[in-house]
Amino acid sequence: MARLNFSIALPSIIEDLQYSKFALGLIGGAFSISYAIGQFVNGQLVDSLGAKRIAVFGLILSGIMSMLFGYADLLLLFVIVWSINGYAQSTGWPSVVKIISNWFRSNIGTVGGIFGSCFLVGNLMAWPLLGYIAANFGWRAAFLSPPLLLFLMALLLYLFVDEKPEGEEDIYLREKGISGVKAGFKQILLSKKIVSISLAYTLLQFVRSGFTLWAPSYLFEIYSLSVDVAGCIAAVIPLGGIFGSAISGWLSDKAERFGRLPIIFVLIISLSLVLLTFYNAASYSLQLGIALLFLAGLTLYGPHTLMATVIPIEHKEDHGAASVAGFIDGMGYIGSTFADPFIGWIVDSQGWNGAVTFWLASSFSSAFLIGMLIWTGLKRR
Numbered sequence: 001m002a003r004l005n006f007s008i009a010l011p012s013i014i015e016d017l018q019y020s021k022f023a024l025g026l027i028g029g030a031f032s033i034s035y036a037i038g039q040f041v042n043g044q045l046v047d048s049l050g051a052k053r054i055a056v057f058g059l060i061l062s063g064i065m066s067m068l069f070g071y072a073d074l075l076l077l078f079v080i081v082w083s084i085n086g087y088a089q090s091t092g093w094p095s096v097v098k099i100i101s102n103w104f105r106s107n108i109g110t111v112g113g114i115f116g117s118c119f120l121v122g123n124l125m126a127w128p129l130l131g132y133i134a135a136n137f138g139w140r141a142a143f144l145s146p147p148l149l150l151f152l153m154a155l156l157l158y159l160f161v162d163e164k165p166e167g168e169e170d171i172y173l174r175e176k177g178i179s180g181v182k183a184g185f186k187q188i189l190l191s192k193k194i195v196s197i198s199l200a201y202t203l204l205q206f207v208r209s210g211f212t213l214w215a216p217s218y219l220f221e222i223y224s225l226s227v228d229v230a231g232c233i234a235a236v237i238p239l240g241g242i243f244g245s246a247i248s249g250w251l252s253d254k255a256e257r258f259g260r261l262p263i264i265f266v267l268i269i270s271l272s273l274v275l276l277t278f279y280n281a282a283s284y285s286l287q288l289g290i291a292l293l294f295l296a297g298l299t300l301y302g303p304h305t306l307m308a309t310v311i312p313i314e315h316k317e318d319h320g321a322a323s324v325a326g327f328i329d330g331m332g333y334i335g336s337t338f339a340d341p342f343i344g345w346i347v348d349s350q351g352w353n354g355a356v357t358f359w360l361a362s363s364f365s366s367a368f369l370i371g372m373l374i375w376t377g378l379k380r381r
Contacts, residue, residue: 001126001146002066003089006031006082007213008130008231011220012139021217023075025344028213030079031086032336038090039333043326044184051095051163051322058091059154063147070143086333093308093329094322101313101321102164108313109260109306113249116305120245120297123238127216131231184323194315194324196373198331201307203366204268205332206339207275207359208300211237213340215293218352223286236290240297241304248302249310260310261374264303268367271299275360279353303370308332 010024046054065085072078096118104111134142188194215237219230248267252260274295281288312325346354 001122001130002062002085002143002150004123004126004212005066005130005142005146006069008127008134008216008227009139009142010213010217011227011230012134016139017073019075021344021348022341023344025213025341027075027078027082028209028340028344029337030083031089032209032333032340034083034086035090036330036333036337038087039094039326039330040185041326042091043094043320043323043330046094046098046322046326047184047320051098052157052161054091055095056154056158058088058095059150059157061085061088061091063150063154066143066150067147070140090326090330090333094326097309097312097325098320098322099161099163100309101316102168104313107253109249109251109253109256109310110246111249112310112313113245113247113252113305116249116309117242117245117301120238120241120301123212124235124242127231127235127238128228131216131228134231135226135228184320185327188319188323188327191315191319193373194311194319194327196369197307197311198328200264200268200366200369200373201304201328201332202335203362203369204300204304204307205335206362207271208304208332209336209339210343210355210359211293211296211300214343214347214355219289222283222352223289233286233290234293236294237297238301240294240299241301244298244300244302245305247298248306252306252310259374259377260306260314261370261377264306265367265370265374267299267302268363268370271296271303272360272363272367274299275356275363279356279360 006028013019013024014021042054042058062085065081065088068081069078069085072081096115100111100115130142130146133145215234216227216230219225219233220227223230225233244267248263252263255263274292278289278292278296281292283289308325308329312321312328315321315324343355343358346358
């Protein structure tokens with residue numbers, strides 16, 4: 001609600017303030033780099049200081065930044081406020097992955113797949129609701145209303161969530177302080193598997209970032225839809241992602257003896273085929289475009305959830321679940337920092353097919369990296 005409001009407000013901001021897509025992509029890029037840095041830092045801090053207090057702080061700070069964005073006009077102020085919001089948002093993922101890893105010990109593919117769809121459920125609700133708010137009350141209202149929910153959630157989280165079952169020790173607790181953070185980074189950087197998965201995740205994030213930021217604008221322009229209708233239709237992407245996350249997590253448990261990487265590889269190849277079809281056929285009809293967006297969400301968020309949720313939980317005893325989750329997601333958002341303004345520039349100069357071509361190349365490259373990891377594992381065996 002305090003993140004996708006920027007995505008849903010883009011068409012209205014363009015009309016109201018006459019900023020280019022490249023300029024607005026810079027705002028998205030500022031969010032992404034701040035989010036990436038925050039993931040690296042907060043992943044380590046959660047393993048040192050605890051998850052709940054950091055998540056509560058992030059919710060409150062994000063709510064304040066969303067309110068400030070709703071009153072801003074200048075591009076520089078937009079960039080500053082939204083970059084701070086990026087850091088605030090980055091407290092969430094490592095915190096909640098840490099809590100889930102403390103509470104569950106088995107079937108982590110299924111658990112991670114279901115839990116990992118949480119932000120997709122958020123997308124599914126946020127796009128239609130924010131689209132309605134923006135269409136009926138103006139784009140600024142889409143930034144001024146969500147903070148109330150964030151403040152309420154901060155209170156509920158503080159009062160009712162336990163970080164781990166009573167009486168249980170934390171499986172992985174990092175040494176506090178700067179030295180502990182440095183040691184954690186070094187340990188993760190020496191893991192070729194985690195680094196390779198992080199790079200593949202970064203390439204996949206190019207696609208996810210593009211759909212998340214630009215899907216409403218694409219529907220608004222290609223099919224001449226209103227903002228609220230575009231927001232409702234864009235919700236089919238996270239809807240497909242919810243199914244993809246749950247199914248891929250369950251499949252990865254059933255095929256656990258083969259490892260989770262083959263499931264990730266097959267899903268990314270499937271995403272590439274969907275994008276290829278999207279390039280050639282999406283503009284023919286709205287119905288076909290909706291179906292392809294659903295399939296894109298299914299094949300995109302399945303591997304995304306496995307890499308960002310299940311893999312970190314698997315490595316909780318070696319590196320700490322929060323630290324691995326923060327590192328992988330942080331790497332992904334470094335990619336988004338590049339991708340958001342770059343995709344805006346591509347659309348300005350090459351049109352939407354140019355953006356789809358970029359996503360297709362990113363998807364194939366991600367599949368190649370995962371394929372190399374699988375091949376290396378087979379050779380060792």
